[in-house]
Amino acid sequence: MSKILVVGVNTRPVVNSFKKLGFEVYSVSYYNPIDCHSDKSEYLINDMSHGNFYNNYSEDELLNLANNYEDMVDNYIICSGIFESTNSKIPKWDTIGNSPKKINEISNKYNITKNLQKLGYNTPITKKINNKYQLEKFINEFEEVILKPLFGCGGIGVIYINNKMLNIEFDLLNRLDIKYPILVQEYINSESYSISYINSNYLAFNKQIISRSDFGNMYVGNITPYSPELISKGFETQINQFSELIETLDLTGMNGFDFMVKNGEPYIIDINPRILGTYETLEMSCNYNLAKVLLGSECPKMEEIYYKRVLFANKDIVFKKDIFKKYGINIEDYIRDLPMEGAFISKNEPICTLIYPELNKDLISDEFIKRCI
Numbered sequence: 627m628s629k630i631l632v633v634g635v636n637t638r639p640v641v642n643s644f645k646k647l648g649f650e651v652y653s654v655s656y657y658n659p660i661d662c663h664s665d666k667s668e669y670l671i672n673d674m675s676h677g678n679f680y681n682n683y684s685e686d687e688l689l690n691l692a693n694n695y696e697d698m699v700d701n702y703i704i705c706s707g708i709f710e711s712t713n714s715k716i717p718k719w720d721t722i723g724n725s726p727k728k729i730n731e732i733s734n735k736y737n738i739t740k741n742l743q744k745l746g747y748n749t750p751i752t753k754k755i756n757n758k759y760q761l762e763k764f765i766n767e768f769e770e771v772i773l774k775p776l777f778g779c780g781g782i783g784v785i786y787i788n789n790k791m792l793n794i795e796f797d798l799l800n801r802l803d804i805k806y807p808i809l810v811q812e813y814i815n816s817e818s819y820s821i822s823y824i825n826s827n828y829l830a831f832n833k834q835i836i837s838r839s840d841f842g843n844m845y846v847g848n849i850t851p852y853s854p855e856l857i858s859k860g861f862e863t864q865i866n867q868f869s870e871l872i873e874t875l876d877l878t879g880m881n882g883f884d885f886m887v888k889n890g891e892p893y894i895i896d897i898n899p900r901i902l903g904t905y906e907t908l909e910m911s912c913n914y915n916l917a918k919v920l921l922g923s924e925c926p927k928m929e930e931i932y933y934k935r936v937l938f939a940n941k942d943i944v945f946k947k948d949i950f951k952k953y954g955i956n957i958e959d960y961i962r963d964l965p966m967e968g969a970f971i972s973k974n975e976p977i978c979t980l981i982y983p984e985l986n987k988d989l990i991s992d993e994f995i996k997r998c999i
Contacts (some may be wrong), residue, residue: 630722631695633688634705638662638963639906643917644703652699654692656683656707659963659978668694675970683707689715703920704729705901712777722920723879724899732875732899735809736776745874747867748893750811750886757806758799765789770813773804786813814893816886818845819852821865822904823881824919826872830911830928831865832904834884835935847935849984850907851928858890865892879920880905906962906981907932931984935995937977945969945977957982957990 629650632640637655641664644651653664656679657671668691670682685708692702702719709716709726710733716726724732732738739752751768754776755761765771766789773785785802792798818834831854835847854862868883877899884896902908909916911928919925943949945965950957960982971977982990 628701629699630701630703631692631699632664632703632705633692633708634901635683635707636963637664637705639909640703640705640901640917643909643915646915647917649917652695654688654695655705656688657963660966661962661964673966673969676965676972676975678972679975685709685711685714689717693717703901706898706903709733710778721879723901724877724881728877729899732877732897733777735774735778735896738897739809741875742871742894745871747871748888748891750814750893750895752809752811755806755808755810758804761799761804761808761810762792764810765792768812770815772811772813774809774811775805776807776809788813814886814888814895816888816893818884818886818895819857819892820848820882820884820898820902820904821868822850822902822908823869823872823877824916824925825878826869827919827925828866828869829908829925830904831862832907835933845903845936846938847933847979848904848907850904850911850932850934852931857887861890861892868892868894871897903934907934910981910983933980933982933984933987933990935980935990937980937995939971939973939975939977941973943971943977945971949977960986960990 630644631652631654633654635656637653638659638661641651641653641662645663651664653662653667655669658667658669658673670684670687688708702721704721704723709729714730716730719726736754739749742749753764755764765787770788773787775783818836820832820834822829822832830851833849833852834845835849837844837846854865872881880901882898882902882904883894884898885892885894905916910932911930912926913929914926946967947964957980960980962979962981964978965971980990
């Protein structure tokens with residue numbers, strides 16, 4: 627029996643897929659949901675007191691735990707949160723999907739943006755900024771900007787600033803404690819979308835659900851699949867070009883392209899060269915185990931539309947599985963990433979994930995989400 631180690635911030639969806647195929651599956655992660663069915667798991671979180679993710683997460687600790695399995699497993703699968711920083715240690719793992727070296731290479735936001743521009747793809751106007759004065763000049767020129775760390779995937783560390791904010795609060799840039807050099811991009815006023823692939827196989831077009839705050843946006847879920855024709859007629863033809871990037875960038879396994887729309891054209895915002903946040907909605911939409919696709923099988927067509935919503939605590943709470951019944955709805959069948967019963971979860975930390983079919987989108991409304999988070 628083949629042995630697999632899944633490594634990342636949250637490994638549950640992939641662990642459970644490979645377990646269903648009969649693999650012996652180990653997990654090294656930050657979170658430890660009780661519905662993750664690995665044969666053995668090691669994790670960083672305190673089961674009964676979750677604390678703050680940004681204060682407690684350590685890529686080095688995760689990697690140290692993973693190294694204990696080096697002589698035990700046949701393959702590794704990499705989820706988010708590892709090999710995505712400038713100081714990442716890069717082991718030589720036999721991976722199903724992109725290697726740690728490739729993930730780290732693609733996670734260099736500045737280099738990959740410049741590479742995409744050379745290849746003729748649309749990206750936001752981007753500049754590497756070395757000090758506050760350069761940043762102020764860029765903000766005044768473009769009026770609205772996005773700040774990003776030079777390394778990383780997804781929305782961690784992303785900040786929105788406009789020149790009105792600078793005029794209202796003179797010392798804002800000092801108060802934000804920005805670490806230079808930093809990447810700054812023009813702000814594109816658009817919904818957020820993504821495309822998911824396994825190897826060179828197109829899986830689905832997705833709409834990302836983004837929570838917007840004063841200083842930035844945070845991914846809190848997605849809709850899979852989402853019709854490109856809802857953006858504009860013929861838009862699907864434009865995004866088909868992204869499949870060429872899989873070969874050009876020598877990507878394998880699961881990959882995703884995040885983008886926005888400007889003047890009717892897609893602008894690439896991020897490339898995610900590892901297991902995606904859309905993994906589970908893709909799997910449920912096509913009613914097929916994606917572990918098989920990662921191992922080489924063809925993926926069936928996406929059929930039913932599924933929603934994913936990550937719920938965050940709007941105050942400190944003690945988790946109980948029936949916590950949502952006070953809102954008058956029963957959603958137990960849709961809850962994933964379950965914490966331990968009685969776990970203390972701090973304000974603004976994730977409680978759990980909801981994954982549900984479109985036919986129940988009115989049951990789990992935006993108003994319900996707002997009351998929970």
